[in-house]
Each structure stands twice: as C-alpha cells, then as structure tokens.
Amino acid sequence: MSDARTDTPTGMGASTDEDPWAPRKQRAADWFRTLRDDLCARLEALEPEGQTFAREKWQRGDGSADLGGGEMSMLRGKVFEKAGVHISTVYGELSEQFRGQVAGAEEDPRFWAAGISVIAHPANPHAPTAHMNTRMVVTTKNWFGGGGDLTPMLAAARTPVHDDTRDFHAAFKSACDTHNAEYYPRFKAECDDYFFLPHRKETRGTGGIFFDHLDTGDWEADFAFTQDVGRAFVDIYPEITARRLAEPFTEGDRQNQMRQRGRYVEFNLLYDRGTMFGLKTGGNVDSILSSMPPSVIWP
Amino acid sequence: MSDARTDTPTGMGASTDEDPWAPRKQRAADWFRTLRDDLCARLEALEPEGQTFAREKWQRGDGSADLGGGEMSMLRGKVFEKAGVHISTVYGELSEQFRGQVAGAEEDPRFWAAGISVIAHPANPHAPTAHMNTRMVVTTKNWFGGGGDLTPMLAAARTPVHDDTRDFHAAFKSACDTHNAEYYPRFKAECDDYFFLPHRKETRGTGGIFFDHLDTGDWEADFAFTQDVGRAFVDIYPEITARRLAEPFTEGDRQNQMRQRGRYVEFNLLYDRGTMFGLKTGGNVDSILSSMPPSVIWP
Numbered sequence: 001m002s003d004a005r006t007d008t009p010t011g012m013g014a015s016t017d018e019d020p021w022a023p024r025k026q027r028a029a030d031w032f033r034t035l036r037d038d039l040c041a042r043l044e045a046l047e048p049e050g051q052t053f054a055r056e057k058w059q060r061g062d063g064s065a066d067l068g069g070g071e072m073s074m075l076r077g078k079v080f081e082k083a084g085v086h087i088s089t090v091y092g093e094l095s096e097q098f099r100g101q102v103a104g105a106e107e108d109p110r111f112w113a114a115g116i117s118v119i120a121h122p123a124n125p126h127a128p129t130a131h132m133n134t135r136m137v138v139t140t141k142n143w144f145g146g147g148g149d150l151t152p153m154l155a156a157a158r159t160p161v162h163d164d165t166r167d168f169h170a171a172f173k174s175a176c177d178t179h180n181a182e183y184y185p186r187f188k189a190e191c192d193d194y195f196f197l198p199h200r201k202e203t204r205g206t207g208g209i210f211f212d213h214l215d216t217g218d219w220e221a222d223f224a225f226t227q228d229v230g231r232a233f234v235d236i237y238p239e240i241t242a243r244r245l246a247e248p249f250t251e252g253d254r255q256n257q258m259r260q261r262g263r264y265v266e267f268n269l270l271y272d273r274g275t276m277f278g279l280k281t282g283g284n285v286d287s288i289l290s291s292m293p294p295s296v297i298w299p
Numbered sequence: 300m301s302d303a304r305t306d307t308p309t310g311m312g313a314s315t316d317e318d319p320w321a322p323r324k325q326r327a328a329d330w331f332r333t334l335r336d337d338l339c340a341r342l343e344a345l346e347p348e349g350q351t352f353a354r355e356k357w358q359r360g361d362g363s364a365d366l367g368g369g370e371m372s373m374l375r376g377k378v379f380e381k382a383g384v385h386i387s388t389v390y391g392e393l394s395e396q397f398r399g400q401v402a403g404a405e406e407d408p409r410f411w412a413a414g415i416s417v418i419a420h421p422a423n424p425h426a427p428t429a430h431m432n433t434r435m436v437v438t439t440k441n442w443f444g445g446g447g448d449l450t451p452m453l454a455a456a457r458t459p460v461h462d463d464t465r466d467f468h469a470a471f472k473s474a475c476d477t478h479n480a481e482y483y484p485r486f487k488a489e490c491d492d493y494f495f496l497p498h499r500k501e502t503r504g505t506g507g508i509f510f511d512h513l514d515t516g517d518w519e520a521d522f523a524f525t526q527d528v529g530r531a532f533v534d535i536y537p538e539i540t541a542r543r544l545a546e547p548f549t550e551g552d553r554q555n556q557m558r559q560r561g562r563y564v565e566f567n568l569l570y571d572r573g574t575m576f577g578l579k580t581g582g583n584v585d586s587i588l589s590s591m592p593p594s595v596i597w598p
Contacts, residue, residue, distance in 0.1 A: 265568070269564070295557075296594070298588065298589075
C-alpha cells in the first residue's frame with residue numbers, strides 16, 4: 001500500500017483501516033499505556049500502606065462524535081501526597097483559534113495526538129517533585145515531544161550538584177546519548193529556558209530535558225528515543241524518591257515545601273503552554289489540573 | 300519652559316509644577332491613601348489579639364529613574380488569615396508590547412496611574428473573601444476604574460439570596476444609584492462577565508460591581524463616584540466579616556474553603572488582566588501576588 005503522505009498528509013484524525021499511519025499510532029498509544037503501567041507499579045511499590053492508583057476514563061467532547069479520550073490514574077498515598085499518571089489519545093479538528101499555534105495545522109485542522117503525562121508530589125519535603133511527559137502528534141506534520149524535569153522543594157537540594165539532580169540529569173543524558181550526542185545539551189538548555197518564571201527570575205526546579213517537534217525523518221529512531229526518555233524516568237525517579245522518603249523533616253521544611261509548591265502553581269497557570277492549551281481547547285479539566293500540588297501556601 | 304503637553308494631552312507621566320492635571324492627580328492619590336487608612340483601621344479593629352497591618356514601601360524600577368512606587372500593607376491575624384491593602388502611584392512609559400493594550404497609549408506611551416487594591420482572606424470558612432480596587436489612570440485619555448466582589452467559600456453561601464451577598468450588592472447598588480441609575484445593573488453585569496472561570500464553567504464568587512474606562516466628561520463626578528465605591532466597601536465588608544468570625548466550623552468546612560481558594564488562584568493566574576499586566580510590566584511581584592490565598596488545596 002502506498003503511503004498517501006507523499007502527496008497529501010494522512011494520519012490526521014481518528015485511525016481508519018486505510019490510514020497508513022494506523023500501525024504507528026497504535027504502537028505509540030500502546031507504548032504510552034505500557035509505560036503508564038510500569039510507572040504506576042513502581043510508584044505504588046513505594047507506598048508502605050498499599051495505596052494504589054485510582055483509574056478513571058474520560059471521553060473528549062460531548063459524546064456526539066468520537067474525539068478520543070484518556071485515562072487518569074491518581075494516587076493519594078503516604079509517600080506520594082498526590083501523583084497523577086495520565087494517558088490520552090485524542091483526535092479531531094483544532095478550532096480556528098488554535099490552527100495557527102500548532103505546527104502543520106494551518107491549512108488542515110485535523111490532528112491526532114497520544115501521550116503520557118506524569119506529575120508526582122511526594123509528602124516528604126526532602127523528596128523532589130517531578131514531571132514527565134512524552135507525546136506523539138500528527139497533523140500535516142508529525143513529531144514527538146516531551147521531557148522530564150525535577151523540582152526539589154528545599155533550598156539545599158535546589159542546586160545542580162545535589163545527588164538527586166545529578167542522578168536525574170545523568171539518567172536523561174544516558175537516554176539521550178544512546179541516540180544522538182547533541183540531544184542532551186540541546187534538550188537540557190530547552191528545559192532550562194522553558195521552566196523559568198520571569199516574574200520571580202527563578203527556574204521552576206533544577207531542570208532535566210525538554211524537546212518538541214522532534215522529527216528527524218526516521219520515525220523508528222524518534223520513537224525509540226521517546227521510549228528511552230520514558231524508561232529513564234521510570235528508572236530514576238522512583239529511586240530518588242525511595243532514598244528520601246524516610247528522611248526526617250521539620251515543620252519549617254514542610255512550610256518551605258508548600259511555599260515552593262506555590263511557585264509550581266504560578267508556573268503552571270501563568271506560563272505552561274500545555275496547561276493553557278489544554279484548558280482552552282476543551283481538554284479534561286480534572287486531568288490537566290491534577291498537576292496542581294495538593295497543599296500550597298502563599299504566606 | 301513650555302509644556303508640550305498643553306496642546307497634546309496632558310497629565311501623563313510624573314506630575315510637574317506645569318502639569319494642569321497635578322491637582323487632580325494629587326487629590327486622587329491622597330484619597331486612595333485616606334481610604335487605605337480607613338479600611339486598615341476597620342479591619343484591624345476586628346482582630347481580637349491586636350494584630351496590625353505591616354507596612355512596606357516599594358519603588359518601581361531599578362532606582363535609576365523616578366517611576367513611582369507604592370506601599371503594601373499586609374495583615375496576618377486571627378480573623379484575617381491574610382489581608383493586603385495596597386496603594387500605588389506609578390508613572391513612566393509603557394513598553395512597546397503594552398502600548399496597544401492600554402487605552403490612549405497607542406501614540407504616546409506616557410502614563411500615570413494611582414490606585415488602591417484590597418484582598419482579604421478570612422480564616423473562618425463562613426466569612427467570605429473579598430476584593431476591591433479603584434484606580435485613576437491618565438494616558439492621552441483619562442479614566443477611573445475598579446469595583447468590588449465577594450467570594451463566599453462555602454456552597455451554602457454561594458447564592459445571590461444569602462445575606463452576605465445581598466448586603467454586599469445592596470451597598471454597591473446604593474453607591475451606584477446616588478450617581479447614575481444605570482451604573483449598578485451595568486457594572487454588576489460586567490462583574491459577572493469578568494469573574495468567570497471558563498474552564499470550570501463557574502463564577503469566581505457571587506459578584507459585585509466592576510467598571511473600567513469611566514470618563515463621563517465630568518471628572519469631579521467620576522471621582523466622587525469612585526470614592527463612594529471605596530466607601531461602600533469600607534462600610535459593608537468589615538460588617539459582613541464581623542457577623543461570621545465567631546461561627547463554628549468543621550474540618551470539612553475548612554477543607555472546602557481551601558479548595559475554593561484554589562479556584563481563586565486559578566482565576567487570578569489564568570485570567571486576571573491586572574495580575575498578568577502587573578507581572579509582565581515589571582510591577583511589584585510581592586504586591587501583585589499578595590492576592591494569593593494563604594493556604595490552598597487541590598485535593
């Protein structure tokens with residue numbers, strides 16, 4: 001079967017039998033689910049009282065058309081005060097307002113996107129908050145995007161030489177270097193640029209990697225890289241949390257943690273493109289805002 | 300020295316001896332200070348342990364030029380978990396980015412603005428949060444703007460027929476009706492339109508009034524109206540708080556209050572034009588974000 005992308009773009013919108021992109025879309029969506037299952041199992045294993053993720057499916061739109069949907073997984077435990085691991089596969093047409101803002105959607109508003117999005121807020125102030133997401137997007141263009149970044153809560157851990165940050169970066173560097181020696185320095189810099197609060201003149205945390213519109217022309221290679229980014233997170237973040245979850249902390253540490261979480265809220269609501277895009281395109285509000293920290297202070 | 304502003308619009312920028320607007324600007328700035336003093340005294344009087352507002356002055360800019368500044372007043376008490384009453388008088392030139400967004404600044408970037416901004420977060424979940432601000436702005440145009448709105452925290456009070464909301468609206472309606480019978484219905488509707496969270500399909504609270512670009516051509520009348528809006532707030536909000544501050548509440552009420560405050564954060568960071576404008580024009584971050592509730596949960 002010839003790939004119709006040679007003359008008109010395909011693979012946008014819902015998968016069909018005729019869609020030459022259907023197998024790739026299926027493989028990506030399957031991978032995000034597998035990664036979700038692995039990560040949830042690793043995080044649940046840290047919970048001493050056996051708390052597990054609660055799952056909830058959602059559909060996009062009002063039900064009158066198939067626009068895809070997703071599955072939220074929320075954990076409210078002892079180690080993780082709140083953690084969300086969400087997968088989604090959505091498709092349809094972008095509203096006129098957003099066509100100019102999504103690559104390849106200017107002339108044809110159809111899109112398909114699947115991904116995983118993770119945010120974990122540990123209870124212990126010594127354990128860092130972390131975020132990871134990866135996605136595959138198809139418009140008239142197609143690409144992968146995503147990344148992972150770490151947000152230590154206490155000042156002493158908010159430095160590039162702290163073990164948690166070093167190990168987090170090392171894990172992503174290793175994932176990057178397997179594929180392309182230029183990836184880590186480039187994607188680390190993009191992460192630092194992105195997770196910055198101009199009004200505070202502060203970074204959100206101690207960084208990680210961030211990439212978008214990755215399309216080298218070799219879909220298999222790009223998919224393999226995206227998978228390795230996910231694997232790196234699954235390997236390192238539960239390990240970092242495990243080493244911190246029993247560290248004693250003071251009420252002052254807890255206050256500092258909740259204040260630092262305020263900065264996290266400020267970033268996500270003032271600057272995060274994903275949050276704003278999701279809220280303004282009728283995404284699932286509960287899923288998008290599940291990134292909000294569980295308890296926050298602005299003293 | 301000829302004032303080039305006598306044939307072009309005047310009163311923009313810092314006041315000078317030659318500025319024919321100087322007396323009005325002075326009267327407005329003096330009024331905002333008087334209102335600040337009155338309101339702070341009324342709120343402090345409710346504190347059983349005598350907590351008072353802490354004052355802190357700030358200057359706009361890096362000190363190399365006089366761009367105005369302001370004074371923050373923060374109360375952290377027993378009745379008011381956190382309350383801020385801020386005044387400012389600022390001037391200078393709007394950055395290119397913002398000239399198109401401020402009335403009358405397209406062709407001449409000079410501006411002068413003075414105002415008062417109030418936000419009170421009571422500790423008792425039965426006592427509503429409230430916000431009020433009024434301001435005078437001079438570009439090549441000049442106007443007053445402001446308003447006040449109430450945000451009851453518990454579902455039972457979040458209705459237009461609850462006493463607190465009825466009395467709050469009645470106070471502002473009375474202030475409006477003295478000046479123009481059309482003001483209250485118009486400004487009430489503008490308030491409802493403005494304080495709305497599209498992603499939640501919820502209003503922020505139970506409304507009040509909101510007005511902007513008020514310039515009837517009679518500056519004295521517009522100033523008198525703006526003063527009455529401030530007086531209405533000083534009369535009614537401490538009274539509403541006083542009747543609620545001793546009401547018993549449950550841990551569940553407190554949780555609901557802190558969750559409702561999350562909506563307040565979402566509105567202010569996602570939609571509030573004043574917050575975004577302030578943060579992006581180099582306003583005083585502490586002052587702008589002092590509107591953030593003291594303790595919040597996103598369960």
